[in-house]
Amino acid sequence: MRGLSLAEGGVMVNLKKAAELIQTDGLFTFIYNEMKELAQKEYLSTQEILALLQKHPQFLEDYKELNTQSEISNIQLRKHEISENECEECKKIKSAINENIDKLVALEAFEKPADSMIYVVWIGSLTAFLIFIVHNLVALYTFWYEHYKLWVFGVYGLLIAGGYLYYKRMLKKHARKHEIFEKVRKETKTAIKEGLQRGCFSEDEIYA
Numbered sequence: 001m002r003g004l005s006l007a008e009g010g011v012m013v014n015l016k017k018a019a020e021l022i023q024t025d026g027l028f029t030f031i032y033n034e035m036k037e038l039a040q041k042e043y044l045s046t047q048e049i050l051a052l053l054q055k056h057p058q059f060l061e062d063y064k065e066l067n068t069q070s071e072i073s074n075i076q077l078r079k080h081e082i083s084e085n086e087c088e089e090c091k092k093i094k095s096a097i098n099e100n101i102d103k104l105v106a107l108e109a110f111e112k113p114a115d116s117m118i119y120v121v122w123i124g125s126l127t128a129f130l131i132f133i134v135h136n137l138v139a140l141y142t143f144w145y146e147h148y149k150l151w152v153f154g155v156y157g158l159l160i161a162g163g164y165l166y167y168k169r170m171l172k173k174h175a176r177k178h179e180i181f182e183k184v185r186k187e188t189k190t191a192i193k194e195g196l197q198r199g200c201f202s203e204d205e206i207y208a
Contacts, residue, residue, distance in 0.1 A: 012074060012075045012076060012077055012104060012185065012188070013060070013063075013064065013074050013076055014076045014207035014208070015050055015053055015054065015060075016046075016050060016207075017076070017207065018053060018060070018063050019046045019047075019049040019050040019053060020046055021063075022035070022049050022053075022063065023044065023045075023046055023049055027066055027070065028063060028066060030062075031059055031062050031063060031066075032044070032049070034059070035048075035049060035052050035059065038052070038056070039052065073105055073108060074108065074111070075101060075104045075105045075108055076207050076208055077097065077101050077104075077188070077192075077206065077207060077208065078205060078206065078207055078208040079097070079098045079101055079208075080094040080097060080098060080200075080201055080205070081094075082094050082095060082098075086200070087198075089198060089200075090195065090198060090200035093191050093194055093195040093198070093200050094195065094200060094201070096187070096188075096191045097188060097191050097192065097195070100184050100187060100188040100191070101188070103180075103184045104181065104184055104185065104188065107177055107180060107181040107184070108181075109177075110174055110177035110178045110180075110181050111178070111181055112178070113174075113175070113178055114170075114171050114174035114175055114178065116171060119167055119170050119171060119174075120167065123163050123166055123167045123170065124163065124167075126163065127159055127160060127162075127163030130159050131156050131159055131160075134152075134155060134156070134159070135156075138152055192206060
């Protein structure tokens with residue numbers, strides 16, 4: 001079952017479309033070149049690219065990263081129309097998939113586990129910027145460094161402590177959102193599998 005196998009690969013990406021874009025779209029030229037180098041070929045067919053995407057997850061991650069940078073969603077599942085003459089089970093399955101697509105798109109930023117280094121950099125930069133502002137205000141407009149040095153450095157300490165607590169809070173929030181994303185993704189994959197088995201839709205109707 002070709003379409004189902006793509007859904008079970010742990011991603012919500014249309015791999016067939018990805019293979020075609022890697023072959024033809026200049027945005028993904030570097031991925032195509034790396035694939036050709038790995039395969040030791042001057043040209044790769046769409047099927048060969050598809051096979052490499054499935055065999056080497058890093059190619060898929062690179063493809064998804066380029067999509068993200070170009071503000072293209074990697075949640076590429078199709079929403080299903082629900083007709084009155086369908087059985088209740090198919091209506092239920094399609095409705096669940098449609099609702100989950102919206103949830104997945106909303107949580108897409110949390111698809112990967114939290115990268116603590118990214119949070120360290122941007123929260124650390126924010127904290128340093130706030131300290132810089134306080135320092136400039138104190139140095140330029142007051143004599144607190146001469147008379148209240150401990151208080152000034154105490155404020156710096158509070159800013160650093162606040163930045164650390166905010167960093168921990170953001171990591172915890174990301175982990176919670178990532179957990180929800182994984183739960184919804186698994187539910188969606190299960191619904192897709194069941195919908196195919198029941199004939200609610202075809203493999204060609206899985207992806208947009």
